[in-house]
Amino acid sequence: MKGYRPKLHWHAVCWELPHQGCMKCNTNGASRENPRESIYSLCVKNHDGDLVYAEASMIGIRTNMEAETKAILRAxxxxxxxxxxxxxxxxxxxxVAKMIRHEWQIPWNQKRFKI
Known part of the structure; x- marks a missing residue:
């Protein structure tokens, strides 16, 4: 490992307002370890950036991917x-984004989740 230098990749992320007449929902799910106590959160904002709705909840022992998915499902x-x-x-x-876009395989039974 001597002389090893990892390549760092980064890009700036900036929240943008949704278009007129649209809403934007940001989601997050977190777990201290996998699996461990987990939480999800979401917020919905209108085209002016005003908060319309927010929700967060502890969901017990889950993985971070389960928490992320729960946040999107609740949204x-x-x-x-x-x-x-x-x-x-x-x-x-x-x-989770790549699974939703069918770019990556979903590792669980999709029939369990009804919107």
């Missing part, structure tokens, strides 16, 4: 029950 359920149809959901989980 979708909130939007559906409140007739919010024009919403962009943003997650900080590359793994």
């Amino acid at each position: 979708l359920r909130y939007c559906k029950s409140n007739n919010i149809n024009n919403v962009r959901i943003e997650t900080n989980s590359l793994v």
Whole structure:
């Protein structure tokens, strides 16, 4: 390992307002270890950036991927029950985002989750 220098990659991330008439939902799920006590959170903002709804909850012993997925599922359920149809959901989980876009294989039974 002598002389090893890891390559660092970075890019700036900036939250942007949704377009007029749209909403944006940001989600997050976290676990101290995998699995361990976990929490999810979400917030919905309108096109002015005003907070419309926020939610967070402890979900017991779970993995971080389960927590991330729970956050997105709760966001979708909130939007559906409140007739919010024009919403962009943003997650900080590359793994979950790629699974949603069918770029990576989902490691559990999808039929369990109903929106």
